[in-house]
Amino acid sequence: MKKTKSILSILLSVLLILTVLPMASAPAFAVETTNSQDGNWGIYADYNKNTCTIYGYYGSEANLKIPSKIDGLKVTKIQLSTGGSPWTNNYTNRNSIVTIEVPDTITELGYASFANLPNLKSVSIPSSVKTFGASLFAWSTSLEEFTIPKNMKEIPNGMFSSCTSLKNVTIHSGVTALGEGAFAGCTSLKTIKLPSKLKTIGERCFGTSSADWCGLESISIPNSVTSIGCYAFNLCKNLTKVKMSTRIEEIGSNAFSECENLKSITIPSSCKKIEYGVFDDCDSLTTVVFRSDLKLPSYSSPLHASSLLTVYSASSEKAVREYCSEKGIRWKSLNPPKLTSKKRTATTATLKWSSVSGAVGYKVYMKTGTGSYKLMKTTTDLSYKATGLKKGVTYRFYVTTLKEDDLGQNIESKGSSVYKTYLKK
Numbered sequence: 001m002k003k004t005k006s007i008l009s010i011l012l013s014v015l016l017i018l019t020v021l022p023m024a025s026a027p028a029f030a031v032e033t034t035n036s037q038d039g040n041w042g043i044y045a046d047y048n049k050n051t052c053t054i055y056g057y058y059g060s061e062a063n064l065k066i067p068s069k070i071d072g073l074k075v076t077k078i079q080l081s082t083g084g085s086p087w088t089n090n091y092t093n094r095n096s097i098v099t100i101e102v103p104d105t106i107t108e109l110g111y112a113s114f115a116n117l118p119n120l121k122s123v124s125i126p127s128s129v130k131t132f133g134a135s136l137f138a139w140s141t142s143l144e145e146f147t148i149p150k151n152m153k154e155i156p157n158g159m160f161s162s163c164t165s166l167k168n169v170t171i172h173s174g175v176t177a178l179g180e181g182a183f184a185g186c187t188s189l190k191t192i193k194l195p196s197k198l199k200t201i202g203e204r205c206f207g208t209s210s211a212d213w214c215g216l217e218s219i220s221i222p223n224s225v226t227s228i229g230c231y232a233f234n235l236c237k238n239l240t241k242v243k244m245s246t247r248i249e250e251i252g253s254n255a256f257s258e259c260e261n262l263k264s265i266t267i268p269s270s271c272k273k274i275e276y277g278v279f280d281d282c283d284s285l286t287t288v289v290f291r292s293d294l295k296l297p298s299y300s301s302p303l304h305a306s307s308l309l310t311v312y313s314a315s316s317e318k319a320v321r322e323y324c325s326e327k328g329i330r331w332k333s334l335n336p337p338k339l340t341s342k343k344r345t346a347t348t349a350t351l352k353w354s355s356v357s358g359a360v361g362y363k364v365y366m367k368t369g370t371g372s373y374k375l376m377k378t379t380t381d382l383s384y385k386a387t388g389l390k391k392g393v394t395y396r397f398y399v400t401t402l403k404e405d406d407l408g409q410n411i412e413s414k415g416s417s418v419y420k421t422y423l424k425k
């Protein structure tokens with residue numbers, strides 16, 4: 001009898017514990033797929049949190065103002081595409097939408113939420129949004145300009161893919177990465193100012209195929225960028241000028257292939273690796289300057305011999321010279337000057353250098369303390385005198401050679417040895 005009572009007591013205790021524990025199945029019923037009472041919205045309603053996610057719009061407003069609440073539920077996310085292609089998002093009357101205003105309750109904009117809206121002109125996005133999905137505006141072919149929100153630190157993959165009317169994009173200084181295919185197919189985008197803290201340009205960022213070429217005519221890659229992805233500028237057939245980052249370390253395969261109007265480019269001394277096919281089918285390429293002795297891949301070579309192409313590098317860069325010889329590419333020397341004299345007084349520093357055959361001029365650069373090098377003078381002289389120097393400060397100087405290439409433009413060598421000077425106070 002005592003044993004039976006003991007078992008019953010244990011069972012009652014277990015039942016009591018179970019009654020106070022939350023039911024494991026409760027969350028499964030907390031989110032419900034439903035339509036709003038006015039019939040305009042499809043939502044995932046989370047009744048536990050009193051929030052909802054918009055997954056469909058069935059109205060026909062031209063100037064769409066997304067509500068902050070739907071049927072008493074706070075709207076926190078927009079997810080108007082359930083996956084697949086960007087043009088399959090959930091709008092019943094997509095052609096009617098011209099502007100969209102996003103409320104400050106939204107923290108996330110999901111994949112392709114504003115994609116394939118053919119008449120969309122503008123979107124207002126509040127600072128509350130912290131997460132941005134890929135292909136956000138893809139195939140919205142009337143979007144002409146956009147300012148990247150301050151809280152977006154990386155431009156997502158495919159964000160403006162095939163936005164064929166996009167002409168102006170303002171990117172704030174805090175953006176550090178451009179995603180894959182972010183501007184592919186932006187045929188009206190002729191120029192873009194990249195931010196000073198940008199580090200990477202993703203694969204196929206500005207072009208991928210004949211259907212997705214970008215209209216860029218020139219690009220200045222900031223010195224913060226260290227890598228350029230494969231096919232990043234492929235088929236930018238209007239691209240004629242590229243100012244390369246002086247800190248670039250790697251250029252991916254076919255990065256500039258089929259840029260049929262690109263005429264010249266300089267590879268800086270920081271570059272450690274160039275992949276295959278980088279300049280494939282760049283039929284107008286006339287001048288390539290190497291400021292470092294890179295070992296270039298022989299298989300699917302980055303450069304090919306043509307009647308136009310000349311490669312310039314310092315005579316000391318053996319690997320570049322041997323590559324050109326192997327591939328039958330015309331090579332010419334572009335040597336930096338040799339410093340022959342360096343003198344310092346309390347307030348001045350004087351440099352002298354030997355002349356370089358074929359030089360049309362020289363550039364002198366100076367760095368003060370831990371700052372950056374600045375161009376001090378472009379000259380045809382073989383000397384330079386810096387004035388106004390101070391004791392207790394470190395100064396560094398180097399000199400480069402200027403030559404004229406077959407395009408009639410000045411090209412610049414790598415730097416001479418550095419003259420470092422410091423006088424105690």
